[in-house]
Amino acid sequence: MSAYTYRVRSQPDYPILKWDASGARHLLVILDLDTTSIADLCDSACPGPLEILLRGEATHPALVRFSKENVLIHSFASMDSLIAALENALDQATMGLRLYALGHEDGLWKCNKAGQKVGMSRDEIQLAQASTTGRPVYCVHCGQHMNLIHTNITLCAGCKRHLLVRDHFSRLLGAYMGFQIDAECPGFIPAVEEVFP
Numbered sequence: 001m002s003a004y005t006y007r008v009r010s011q012p013d014y015p016i017l018k019w020d021a022s023g024a025r026h027l028l029v030i031l032d033l034d035t036t037s038i039a040d041l042c043d044s045a046c047p048g049p050l051e052i053l054l055r056g057e058a059t060h061p062a063l064v065r066f067s068k069e070n071v072l073i074h075s076f077a078s079m080d081s082l083i084a085a086l087e088n089a090l091d092q093a094t095m096g097l098r099l100y101a102l103g104h105e106d107g108l109w110k111c112n113k114a115g116q117k118v119g120m121s122r123d124e125i126q127l128a129q130a131s132t133t134g135r136p137v138y139c140v141h142c143g144q145h146m147n148l149i150h151t152n153i154t155l156c157a158g159c160k161r162h163l164l165v166r167d168h169f170s171r172l173l174g175a176y177m178g179f180q181i182d183a184e185c186p187g188f189i190p191a192v193e194e195v196f197p
């Protein structure tokens with residue numbers, strides 16, 4: 001193994017979702033519907049009772065298989081209502097639950113946080129990035145949290161500094177660190193490019 005890797009150690013790596021047969025019950029949170037990822041999951045039958053919390057419409061063709069199998073699908077119009085329902089479901093859950101989350105990174109780490117709050121371990125939670133690589137960003141200067149940042153440099157919504165979006169990721173904050181880019185040369189802002197489509 002090379003001593004040097006391009007990826008920053010803190011940068012999360014997202015494998016594809018796979019049913020965990022050691023679980024007694026399964027809760028799938030779909031933050032952004034990604035047809036390919038759902039198709040991969042559908043390759044094998046869920047090994048136990050499954051419930052789905054979904055942002056969007058439960059009538060999407062990718063979900064037909066689940067509706068045929070009488071899986072309970074709860075659909076929500078907003079992220080906030082979805083996360084609130086997840087927290088509620090986790091509060092009532094007993095041992096043996098496995099949590100799967102699919103979607104953009106900001107939502108994934110909100111799901112992770114909700115799971116950890118009720119004592120789930122990291123191997124009982126699977127996170128899979130889907131539909132966008134837009135990043136959640138935390139401004140280290142004022143603590144502002146922003147989501148779905150697609151560019152290498154972004155303007156902080158809080159302190160209005162120009163932030164360089166680093167690869168450094170905090171699991172605790174569920175965000176990449178943003179540092180003022182022109183701290184040493186005020187006003188010098190390199191070209192802004194879309195790097196997280």
Ligand SMILES: [Zn+2]
Nearest residue numbers: 139142156159
């Ligand atoms: Zn700021």
